[in-house]
Amino acid sequence: MRTEIPPGTLYMLILKALARFGPMHGYGIALHIQQTTEDVLVVEEGSLYPALQRMLVKDWVKAEWRQTENNRRARYYTLTPLGRKQLDTEIREFERVMTAIRRVIQPA
Amino acid sequence: MRTEIPPGTLYMLILKALARFGPMHGYGIALHIQQTTEDVLVVEEGSLYPALQRMLVKDWVKAEWRQTENNRRARYYTLTPLGRKQLDTEIREFERVMTAIRRVIQPA
């Protein structure tokens, strides 16, 4: 059963994918997330590409048109230093909030 | 530093509070969540009361006007059987999604 991406986690997932594997194109990022989570998290195209555009503006990633292994045109995204910093921030914040939620739903 | 309630988790937090402590009024629920999470999660009034109204309609809770310990008028909410079932479902779903996210951000 697939789920929507929990609001607020999309940037983090994308940034992390780029941090792990270096430059990737959008389609590849989506595929990676879907496969890593065994289809639990599926990033729709209508979510992904607008998010990548916003990330370009924020200077979290930079983009470059290249050829894929399949000989197609694709836009490869690379994490910038600012993007890496953002990733750290988002992961820390995520952990903080999840810890808080656990305190409510799993009392000791 | 306080955070917004992650969208999709509000019902779960409210339901869990009622499951733990039995009937509570809205204000008490909000206070409980805030204190349990050491001010990380603060439920705004404009989030809480509309949520409780929706939960009444869905028959997850029932409500009853009573006096508080401080001798004030307040509306006490009680979990219904359907509400308890909903809580179980939401917690399971939450864990499933969090596990998926961890697979992406904390690769083994």
Place this chain on the structure above:
DNA sequence: CCGCATACATAGGCAGACTATAGTAGCTTG
């Protein structure tokens, strides 16, 4: 050459939380 997978992009919609505002009533303090 047809169908499918790959790949990017945008417009518009909707859910769900927030901000702002409003009101009532009991306690507390000077």
Place this chain on the structure above:
DNA sequence: CAAGCTACTATAGTCTGCCTATGTATGCGG
């Protein structure tokens, strides 16, 4: 005993952020 603070409920309107739907283009396998 008046004023102000706290407890408590409630609603209208806004905004953020992901989704649905749609359109375009191209390479490869049968």
